[in-house]
Amino acid sequence: MRRGLLSVVIFFGMSCSLFAADRPNFVWIMSEDNSVHFMKHFDPTGAPTPSIEALAAEGVTFENAFSNAPVCSVARTTLITSCYAPRIGTLFHRKSFIVPMPPGVKMFPAYLHNAGYYTSNNSKEDYNAIESKDVWDNSSRKASWRNRQEGQPFFHVQTITTTHESSLHFPESDVQNKPTKTDPQTVFVPPHHPQTETFRYTYARYHDRIQELDKQVGQLVDELKKDGLLETTFIFYFGDHGGVLPRSKGYAYDTGLHVPLVIRIPEKFREQVSEKPGSRSKAFVSFVDFGPTVLNLAGVKGARKIDGHACMGMGPQHLMETDESFGYADRFDEKYDMVRTLRKGKYRYVRNLQPFNFDGLMNNYRYKMAAYREWRQLYDESKLNEIQRVFFEPRPAEMLFDVEADPYETINLAGDVAHSDVLVEMRGRLDQYLTSMPDLGFFPESYLAEKAADNPVAFGQSHKREIAKLVEVANLERYPYVEVESQLKEALASDDPWQRYWGLIACTSHGKAALPLAKKIEAIASADPENLNRVRAAEFLAMAVGVNPVPVIKKALADAQTAIEANLILNTVVLLQDSKPGYTFDIKPQDVQHVSGDRGELNRRIEYLTGK
Template sequence: MLRGLLSVVLMLLLGGSLLAAEKPNFVWIMSEDNSSHFLKLFDPTGAPTPNIDALADQGLVYEHAFSNAPVCSVARTTLITSCYAPRIGTFQHRKSFMVPMPEGLKMFPAYLHEAGYYTTNNSKEDYNAKKSADVWDNSSRKASWKNRKSGQPFFHVQTFTTTHESSLHFPAKDIQDKPTDTDPETVFIPPHHPRTKTFKYTYARYHDRIQEVDRQIGQLVDQLEQEGLLETTFVFYFGDHGGVLPRGKGYAYETGLHVPLVIRVPEKFRDQMPEKIGSRLDSFVSFVDFGPTVLNLAGLKVPDGIDGHAFLALGNAHLMQTDEAFGYADRFDEKYDMVRTLRKGKYQYVRNFQPFNFDGLMNNYRYKMAAYREWRELFDAGKLNQTQAQFFQARPAEMLFDVEADPYEAKNLANDPQHAKVLAELRGRLNNRVAGMPDLGFYPESFLAENAADNPVAFGQQHKDEIAKLLEIANLEVLSFDEARSNLMEALGSSDPWQRYWGVIACTSHGKSALSLGKQLEAIAQSDPENLVRVRAAEFLALHAEVDPAAVLKKAIADAETATEANLILNTVVLLQDGQPGYEFDFQQSDFQHLKGSRGELDRRLEYLIGK
């Protein structure tokens, strides 16, 4: 009897071990701050990466993989939640407030953890949503799969900082004193950058960093092989968003969103994969899809309520494929913007909701890079061609690019009659996405912090009709002024402050054409009951009617309650000071002492405007 019982127990234990052994392991390798343009595997102008190439030979290359956001915290939060950031309130970088996960959802590694996986992260998190205790067994610089139980399947994330933006924060003397392994005379400089000594050196130095991270990736893969784990482990390699050369990281262009993605398929599971090993796939995948894909490969249910879908499966499961990718860019450190993108097939549609906020607007951390500083100096000196100068000028509300013919998005096709049908289709598709979420970016950050932080998803659903109306007003930007005029007047006279807010922004986007509404805008600047609406009206008058905004903006700072609100006001100050025609402001540190809340981004602005 005892012997029989022991046999049953032994069989159960062996069965459990076999079951564990049948479950695949997963390793995610992320290199910081590099787009697909920097790897020869994806672009002939990129750096050689023999170790990543070896993963590709034994797996799959994704030609169209996208970070949904072009900056760390928003991109990484999208990855870990499998949810679009503007829907769940995690779209600002750096966060001024943390939000909960959507009701009923966890960050996806928690589902692996519940299923018996050992989950580890080494080590960057940078999430804008609150993390539960069951997401990681260990998240630290010492985290590794090595501490799991015998036979326990694992999911491990490894971030390499070698290619981070800070690697290009070198003193100008390095150009002479520290030669690069890559010959600066051989590197490709895209058309939006000037081909100067500084830019050539910066590109060459970054190619060196790409090759160094490739070496580190090779060492990590060798570890897995030496421990006998490689043939049961799916290895994902990808960049965490676009590259750090100017107009990459932080900006919703291909260079900020299009990432390299290679997935090495372990030998044990290759016969269960419908895809041919070594192939290059054209289907579009985005960061919202990565978590569901891992869960699917692990044999786990993908939770309802997320935005992504699995793009790989064991067996012959039919998976959804798409040729679309949705992107978003909002506050990036202290610099505000609101951009939404839709890549469909070979076309990239870019919707600049505040097009007068030019890309090159001051952002302290960006301008630590010598190439950024030189680019701006050359613009100020009038030494750039139009393609190179665009970074420092107001943008159109709509841009359309054929990224196969024009990979660096230099030729805007939005006004080309031959592309009118494509423009209308992509505009409609993007509007449907934004309204359907709904997108919380139509409210100022300070308003969301006060009213939506406890449950952004519920707030969005409760205000879905209001957000649709704000989108409708914002879309008056893409009409001619004559077509938009009556609706703009209605928005400016609305009892809803955010309808007035977007009405003013739309007027500013129309420029001098909207001067016929100048009297109404002057009244708003002087007496609107909402502080931020007054600021936007002063912005219009300063840009297009040559009305000095200093008094209105000084009072707006005095009336502001939080550092977040004041930082948005200072975005207008920097725009009007550094852009044309240029205004002078006389702020003192004492003007900001009364403000509540986190001051990190505000202090960055004040450092630039008035010094420490």
């Protein structure tokens, strides 16, 4: 699935029987919710981070490191499993169901633990897969390398929450009444954001948080030095995904996926690795690669059926290199979307599989931030320019950005003839990822919870051809309607409910151009045996024809079996309520009293729709 210069990874032949003193230690320092854009070491508009820069002076800076998902539980599960979430069923945040690890695969620290390493985590886990018992010796707020046996090698994870999104959940009054150390007039506000006092203050406040994070990194390094461990310990510093200003965390753009990564190389092992202190690498590395890299440096063999590859090693190795990174975004809390993306070299290709489902669709937690609320208000008041409005409007089915020339992805090159060859190549590469895994996201979450939760990987393999067909139907969005009308008719008439499902989504993506299929879609809205298809049909008729969707959707909500299914229906409700022309549904809590399962995300939607 990943094309590299060399595809052979040779594990360094370090036997587990060697003395502990001959084996490296590892510390991961993981900060929450910050992309490369906030640190001067990576971006000239960022804040100074002297402690992280000191690590870089004794190690390597990776300029192209990426989380595979722009939100914590999916990203962290990808990290710990070294597997792509859409392949193993861990793609939704927060999890509505927990899945087993793929057959033959353990969370990678288990391989270290079983090889004699002390493994500790302080303290966030947030996994969407069932953890095996041999992953951690200690995972708690008291976890530390200091609790190991004398001389025992260790792998320790430390999560720093200082930069978490919640640090920007402040009242609007703070803009005037709570000064920041960073001068708001000196910060850079990207072109997709309004150039307002609120946004400048929010950026300045986050620069302050980045600098506080840097101090905490320095304190951890000082503890290792005090313990005499620096010369034997690889230190990884990285962000757990991008963020956290609006349109970063939770969104599959570079601001949501491109993370800072610095790996300090300990003195004892500097002659055994090819990277030199103070170097900067342009090689691409993704979260699926981090676990294999640690295992390779430790000389410990891990699982074979994973998606990642080591990016560093000791000894005369030839390691895989790649210039691409695959990313995914699905449900975040109560808000549904489906985006797949490929960063290859300087280009990012973004495939919006439900492009009418605009980026700024309500997500209660996101909108706790004053900047989000102001941005939406300015849109409603028609006070934004063309670039700033995009967040609240339907997206193209596919987007192509030159991230080097346009780092905030504001100029879509997908329709540019000069980039047509790049577009075709990126389309093909992304489709290879989706069909070869295969990507379970092409089934609704409620269906996966019912049919696939016991063994998502096996389910995916047994439905591989079916998923490939769903990808094919979904891709009808990418072409002019007149070129795909016959295929859309075929999909809507299919015996497979999920081909009908994606045919309906593709029709909604085409909008009024698909009106010749309105009669067929009306029949689906009234009589399709699959509840979610009636909702998707009503969605098309409301957006393209102007037919009132309330009766069909209220009936579908009454027929919903589970909280997951009801929440997916309410995503359509919020979309049709908040986009033009707007429909009134008058949803009440009693409308979903009958559904089974965890109601956490469903209740968020009910709170928003009822104003309570």
